Amino acid sequence: MQTIALIAHDKKKQEMLDFVDHHKDLLRHFHLIATRTTGTLINEHFHLNVETMMSGPLGGDQQIGARVATEQVDYVIFLRDPLTSQPHEPDINALLRLCDVHNIPLATNRRSAHILLQYADQKLNKAQS
Numbered sequence: 001m002q003t004i005a006l007i008a009h010d011k012k013k014q015e016m017l018d019f020v021d022h023h024k025d026l027l028r029h030f031h032l033i034a035t036r037t038t039g040t041l042i043n044e045h046f047h048l049n050v051e052t053m054m055s056g057p058l059g060g061d062q063q064i065g066a067r068v069a070t071e072q073v074d075y076v077i078f079l080r081d082p083l084t085s086q087p088h089e090p091d092i093n094a095l096l097r098l099c100d101v102h103n104i105p106l107a108t109n110r111r112s113a114h115i116l117l118q119y120a121d122q123k124l125n126k127a128q129s
């Protein structure tokens with residue numbers, strides 16, 4: 001099963017919930033991992049069995065980065081808040097960098113996340129046919 005990492009900054013959490021609601025039938029076919037608050041919220045609303053790491057500011061981005069570095073993540077959806085400075089900015093940048101190092105598809109806003117999931121859906125259907 002392929003793995004998708006889902007991460008949202010605080011001001012993007014509702015957007016992430018709306019996004020997951022829209023795509024939940026597809027997301028059920030993936031192993032989902034997330035930073036703690038994001039993943040807990042998704043689990044409370046949709047029972048998608050998201051595996052949670054630590055919260056972003058406490059090292060969750062780094063934990064997901066470690067999974068990216070060890071090729072255990074296939075896609076990353078990170079709804080970032082570009083208008084609020086984050087205390088753990090270096091961790092965020094490290095995660096984005098690792099996605100580029102390992103050539104992992106990364107979407108950092110909702111529209112690109114939709115496109116990413118359309119692609120993931122096509123790949124899934126191809127693999128199943």
Ligand SMILES: O=C(CO)COP(=O)(O)O
Pocket residue numbers: 007008009010034035036037038039054055056057060061092
């Ligand atoms: O801060 C985050 C990503 O940088 C998200 O962490 P939480 O999901 O724990 O809020």
